[in-house]
Amino acid sequence: MSKLLNFKCLMFLLFMGTSGTLFAQDVSGVVKDDSGALPGVSVVVKGTTTGTTTDFDGNYSINASNGAILVFSYVGYETQEKAVLGSVMNIRMQSGVALNEVVLIGSRNPSRTSVDTAVPVDVIDMADLATAGPQVSVTQILNYVAPSFSSNTQTVADGTDHIDPAQLRGLGPDQVLVLVNGKRRHTSSLVNVNGTPGRGSVGTDLNAIPAASIKRIEVLRDGAAAQYGSDAIAGVINIVLKDNVNELTAAITTGANMSKNGNDHDGGIDGEKTQIDLNYGIPLGDKGGFINMTGSLTTRQRTSRARATTGDIFHAYNSIEWQAYQDGFNLSDLRTDLGAIQNYASQVGHFDSGLQSQIAGASSIEELSGYNTVTGAQTAGILTGLDVTDAELVARGQTRNDYNMSVGQSALDQGQFMGNLEIPLGDDENEAKLYAFGGLSYRHGDASGFYRTPGHASGRGNTLSYINGFLPDIESDIIDKSLGFGIQGKINDWNIDLSHTWGLNTFAYNITNTTNFYLQASSPTEFDAGLNGFQQNTVNFDMSKFYEDIMSGLNVAFGAEYRVENFFIEAGEVSSYAKYDVNGEIETVAASGTPALQVTDFFGNQTDAGSQVFSGFTPGNAIDTKRNSMALYVDVEADITEAFLVSGAVRFEDFSDFGSTLNGKLAMRYKLSENTNIRGALSTGFRAPSLHQQFYSKSNTLFNDQGIAEQVGTFTNNSRAAALFGIPKLKEETSFNASLGFTSKIPDANLTFTVDGYYIAIDDRITYTGNFSSPNDGSQLADIFTNLGIGQAAFFANAIDTETKGLDVVISHKANIGNGRLTNNLAATYSKTKKVGATKGSDILTAAGLLDNYFDEASRIYLELAVPRVKANLSHNLEMGDWNFFLRNAFFGSVFDTGNLTGGGHPEIGSNVVTDLTVGYNFSESLRLTVGANNLLDVYPDELPGYLTSSNQFVYSRRVSQFGNNGRYVFGRLTFNLK
Numbered sequence: 001m002s003k004l005l006n007f008k009c010l011m012f013l014l015f016m017g018t019s020g021t022l023f024a025q026d027v028s029g030v031v032k033d034d035s036g037a038l039p040g041v042s043v044v045v046k047g048t049t050t051g052t053t054t055d056f057d058g059n060y061s062i063n064a065s066n067g068a069i070l071v072f073s074y075v076g077y078e079t080q081e082k083a084v085l086g087s088v089m090n091i092r093m094q095s096g097v098a099l100n101e102v103v104l105i106g107s108r109n110p111s112r113t114s115v116d117t118a119v120p121v122d123v124i125d126m127a128d129l130a131t132a133g134p135q136v137s138v139t140q141i142l143n144y145v146a147p148s149f150s151s152n153t154q155t156v157a158d159g160t161d162h163i164d165p166a167q168l169r170g171l172g173p174d175q176v177l178v179l180v181n182g183k184r185r186h187t188s189s190l191v192n193v194n195g196t197p198g199r200g201s202v203g204t205d206l207n208a209i210p211a212a213s214i215k216r217i218e219v220l221r222d223g224a225a226a227q228y229g230s231d232a233i234a235g236v237i238n239i240v241l242k243d244n245v246n247e248l249t250a251a252i253t254t255g256a257n258m259s260k261n262g263n264d265h266d267g268g269i270d271g272e273k274t275q276i277d278l279n280y281g282i283p284l285g286d287k288g289g290f291i292n293m294t295g296s297l298t299t300r301q302r303t304s305r306a307r308a309t310t311g312d313i314f315h316a317y318n319s320i321e322w323q324a325y326q327d328g329f330n331l332s333d334l335r336t337d338l339g340a341i342q343n344y345a346s347q348v349g350h351f352d353s354g355l356q357s358q359i360a361g362a363s364s365i366e367e368l369s370g371y372n373t374v375t376g377a378q379t380a381g382i383l384t385g386l387d388v389t390d391a392e393l394v395a396r397g398q399t400r401n402d403y404n405m406s407v408g409q410s411a412l413d414q415g416q417f418m419g420n421l422e423i424p425l426g427d428d429e430n431e432a433k434l435y436a437f438g439g440l441s442y443r444h445g446d447a448s449g450f451y452r453t454p455g456h457a458s459g460r461g462n463t464l465s466y467i468n469g470f471l472p473d474i475e476s477d478i479i480d481k482s483l484g485f486g487i488q489g490k491i492n493d494w495n496i497d498l499s500h501t502w503g504l505n506t507f508a509y510n511i512t513n514t515t516n517f518y519l520q521a522s523s524p525t526e527f528d529a530g531l532n533g534f535q536q537n538t539v540n541f542d543m544s545k546f547y548e549d550i551m552s553g554l555n556v557a558f559g560a561e562y563r564v565e566n567f568f569i570e571a572g573e574v575s576s577y578a579k580y581d582v583n584g585e586i587e588t589v590a591a592s593g594t595p596a597l598q599v600t601d602f603f604g605n606q607t608d609a610g611s612q613v614f615s616g617f618t619p620g621n622a623i624d625t626k627r628n629s630m631a632l633y634v635d636v637e638a639d640i641t642e643a644f645l646v647s648g649a650v651r652f653e654d655f656s657d658f659g660s661t662l663n664g665k666l667a668m669r670y671k672l673s674e675n676t677n678i679r680g681a682l683s684t685g686f687r688a689p690s691l692h693q694q695f696y697s698k699s700n701t702l703f704n705d706q707g708i709a710e711q712v713g714t715f716t717n718n719s720r721a722a723a724l725f726g727i728p729k730l731k732e733e734t735s736f737n738a739s740l741g742f743t744s745k746i747p748d749a750n751l752t753f754t755v756d757g758y759y760i761a762i763d764d765r766i767t768y769t770g771n772f773s774s775p776n777d778g779s780q781l782a783d784i785f786t787n788l789g790i791g792q793a794a795f796f797a798n799a800i801d802t803e804t805k806g807l808d809v810v811i812s813h814k815a816n817i818g819n820g821r822l823t824n825n826l827a828a829t830y831s832k833t834k835k836v837g838a839t840k841g842s843d844i845l846t847a848a849g850l851l852d853n854y855f856d857e858a859s860r861i862y863l864e865l866a867v868p869r870v871k872a873n874l875s876h877n878l879e880m881g882d883w884n885f886f887l888r889n890a891f892f893g894s895v896f897d898t899g900n901l902t903g904g905g906h907p908e909i910g911s912n913v914v915t916d917l918t919v920g921y922n923f924s925e926s927l928r929l930t931v932g933a934n935n936l937l938d939v940y941p942d943e944l945p946g947y948l949t950s951s952n953q954f955v956y957s958r959r960v961s962q963f964g965n966n967g968r969y970v971f972g973r974l975t976f977n978l979k
Contacts, residue, residue: 028061029089030054031072038093039821039879041074046081049246049283052979056821056879118647118667118679119222120741120756120808122146126214131975132877132886134916134934136253136275136298138206138214138239139164143963144890144916144934146219147829147871148235148808150197151206152961153409155447156954157194158614159507161410162445162476163205165198168234169221169806170831170867171760173203175687175733177224177232180209180239181420181437183484184228186503189534189567191692193714193768195898195959197866199859200768200796202534202692205505206237208441208480212251212277213294213418215242221808223737223760225685226649226665229561229631233685233735233762241420241437245281245290248978252276255971257303259938262967264304264404265955271303271409271966287424287431296416302446303408303966308400311951313393315455316355316386317369317602318463319348322396325467332464332521335602338365350391358382371604378604387455396468403451405953406471409966410447416440425489432489438482445476449613450950459601460612464521472514472613480505486540497542497559506533511576511611518580518599518609527610530572530617534692538563544635552639561631567691568624572616579609621697629655629688643671653686657694658731661686675745679756683737689730689766693796694718712792714768724784725772726842727795736761753811760805764798764840770853772845781848799840799854802863806831820880828872828891834864858898861906865896866960870911884920886932889913892962900948909942914963930973938968 031041037058044051045062046069054060064070064084072091073079082089124145135141139151151166168176173192178185188205192198217239224232257271281292323344324334334340345351345359362368362382370381393399418439425432452460453469461469486499509529516523544557571577579587581597600606610616630653637647647667654660665683672678699713715721717729741756771792774785785791811826841854870893878885891913899906918932941956941963949955956965 025063025065025087026061027064027070027084027087027089028059029091031058031060031091031093033093037816037821038074041072041091041093044071044073045069046071047286047288049286051246056881118645118669119220119681119739120679120754122219122221124217124219126211126216128877130212130251130277131928131930131973132884132918132920134255134918134932134969134971136211136273137164138209138211138217139166141211142166142206142217142219142237144888144914145873145875147827147873148221148806148831149219150867150871152964154194154196154961155407155409155958155965156405156449157196157958158447158449158474159190159476159509160192160194160196161447161474162412162443162478163188163190163203163507164207165192165196165201165203166206167198167867168219168237169758169760169829170804170833170869171234171762172201173198174201174231174690175233175762176203177228177230177236178204178206178239179228179236180482180501181241181435181484182238183499183501183540184536184538184563185239185501186482186505186536187534187690187692189505189507189532189692191532191696193696193698195858195862197862197960199862200693200766202690205478205480206239208416208443208478208505209239209439210277210294210296210416210418210441212249212279212296213241213292213416213420213439215240215244221756222667222681222739222758223683223685223735224665225687225735226651226663226683227633227635229651229653230629230686230688230732233687233733233737233760241418242279242281242292242294243290243420243422244292245283246979247279247281248976249279250277250976251973253971253973255969257966257968258970259967261305261938261940262303264306264308264401271301271969273298273300273971275299284421284423287427289423289433291419291421293420294416294418296414298412298414298416300409300412302406302411304404304406305955305965306404306407306953307955309403309405309451309951309953310400311453312387312455313389313400313403313453313469314387316351316383316388318454319351319388319392319395320345321454321463321467322392323347331467336365338362338368341365341368348395350388350395355382355386369603371600371602373600373604376598376604381603384603389455398468403453403469405451405950406448407953407955407958407965409964410445412443412445414441414443416442432487434485434487436483436485438484439480440482441478441480443476443478443480445478446473447476448473452612458605458607459517459603460607462515462517462520462523462612465515465523465525470513470515472611473512474614475510475512477508477510478506479508493545495542495544497540499540501538501540502536504533504535506531509572509614509616511614511616514612516575516578516580516609516611517607518578519575519584520599522584524575527576527616528573529576529611529614530621531570532692532696533566533568533570535566535568536563537565550638552642554639555637557635559633561633562628563631564626564628565691566624566626567695569617569622569696571619571622572611575611576616577610577618618699621699623695623697625691625695627655627657627691629653645669649683653688655688655732658689658729661732661734675747677743678741679743680740681737685735685737687733687735687766689732689796693766694730696796712771712790714794715790717795717797721788721790721793722795724788724844725793725795726844727797728842730766730796731764731798733765733798734763749813750815751811751813754809756808758806758808759803761801761803761836763801765800765802766796767799767855767859768796769794769799770856770859772850772853775848779848781844781850784844797840797854800835801837802833803836804831804833817878818880820878823877824875826872826874828870830870832864832869835860857906861896861898861960865906866898868893868895868911868962882922884918884922884930886916886918886920888916890916890963895957895960895962897944897948897957898959907942907945907948909957909960909962912939912941912962914939926977926979928975928977930975932971934969934971935963935967939963940967941965 041054142149220236254274275298370379423434454461482503484501508531511527542559547554633651635649649665667681669679739758743754813824872891875888896906920930
């Protein structure tokens, strides 16, 4: 092996024209830490691209000249530089004392959190998880390795089916700040307004970043708004991109759910997934510059977890339609042709003689339907309410399963690119460097809504277009773009960093396999329903300097930030939101004077306007709004003594839309002994209301029983409706964070453990209200609804205060077992969030008894009980020669479904343990095969009681989820690595 390596090094040096190769020699040795041999340590000849890594036994061999500097680095350890003075160099790595002294969950590193910093930080080593772990998306990787993090794929939740809401410490998706290479990343454009955890919030689409591009993920589990600004109430997730060079890594991962409950509980295989990742780094110059690029392609199929629907599917008129359809008769004409109806009814074999006689004896269509097309009156007809489902299924050669909803993960196709670049500009220690990073992600999602059966209430089945009804689809096109660039350098020992980051996320709604009810047989089946968009530009200037001779070390940092944000909504095509009359003209005024023009089904029913399952954004919803903010901060960290560390930060921010805020943070760490610390922090924080929450609206025109047009939906806080209801404009959330922790290392036992408790109080938390409806009692509130022309209205409001308390415990151990190396990590978290104090509602709505709508019972469940309050991971990783064995048990505590107050309250979904097991084998230094399973034992959440299953479709909760509803996932991964 060493001869081959020498040959590669020699050829490389000859190619570069380097004359020094005549004096190069083999340098070899062993790299260890306090516990023994340390595999995977990077060894590089400084100033060149020549490098290697230590093998399983910590051995390395590299070609280097006498006097050359070898750089030894490994995440979690202090980087060491050693001059070559001979052919043998043995190195002992020491744990670092900064942010990167952390355990990499599921990896071979010795500790999980920093034991020498003032606040807890986790780091997830993506290199190990990319080869050993079953998960391939960023949110799922974090969900299984970081107990304080929660995220799961949603189902039948409109846009939220396509972007997974992510939460930290049980707080909202918008209370977590995400950075990339230390720079603020833009959020998604999607507003989570459906019934899921994080309802009413706007999060960051972590899955827009390919996991294969990530070197590590740092999770700061502490309030950090005073350091990083808005959104950092729960903590900060920093994604560090890969920077390796002269290495090509390709991975193909393919798998599927092989579960007892697959394919609507028939068993078998579904949810097939294939992902191809490619990463390559190229050195730029001979000063350590690089460009690292990653491409990723993913295709994922749906899973199906419903059972045979138990609801009514067909009414008697559908049977008559079926006979006419078989005969090629125009179904639109059928509705107005009594003779045709009677003729085809006589051909329905499962109608009994009594019903046949009644139909044959009818003198008008009104007798059959109960609907008078002239007066608009509705009464009981001969065919009204006659369920013939079982007999009609036989007649059509179908089963109830043919009318199941698509309950499970959505389908998606995704392509991603991410790049990371750095170019040094000088030769000395004060050299500057240019850097840039960014990416492009395109995701096409495909999810479904509720099935519109032929006999669906309000005629939604639209049998004129779909004789068997239809299952409408929301097909999303999500585009995410980002670019960051800047320059770093030194001036008079001050570190200078000037950067600009830009991000854009758009979410386009394409509604397919659907209709506009009011266009009947002429309706399109696909609609462009419009899009959301969000764009962010951020400029940062940062300076810092370390004073080695002040106390035991003093670091001073300060800087400024300027940010411009832009949220926009584009309207959909007219037919995606409009209501039409029988002549195909758009209804724009009350139709009570001409009821004959109203479009109804056979029984006189109507439904919502626009494309079914998701009506389009209207011109009234369309908006293009901006805001800007400016921030100044100071951050000081001082080692008062070798044992006592104190840090403090102050940050001032001013927003153009709501004003200024000043926040601070004070943290400390005290060494009780060489291996034992206590640490704690106090801070204030804030979260600016997002532009989405201030300006998102989604309203549609519906016609009430009197034929009067009314607006129903979500209205902005600067709207006339909000003003008349007394709902103020949004202001910032404010928070107080406190934490206290204890860390210790026991070197003789190779054991590290940390315990951190925390308390987070948030005032004026923004929630998405329930729907307010007119009381229709002649009151002042009823007059407001009437004058506004509104039937129902929902808003965003600073409605509640909350408290969150929690405890994080981490224990890490490693040991050498024979020729193998075993790493064990236990990480657990407990968190509890609750609303405190009274709901803050407007005087007008409170006086009307509608205060509970501000923060209803379902919203309370989403806030307090929809995310596991207890999570824990116990992982074991064993390297034995060419074999790798990875075992993880993840404990997910119980959650509660939002339920139905009239049907039994909120059922508890009990705790469960999910087991992951993978086995890897290295066929060579370049080729590795890994096989295994997520949820090896095919565990499912508790089933819902019957009254919550929507005719047996939602066997498991669609509102809350601990670990998903897909069961066992079996996969294989082939990894190719060429250095």
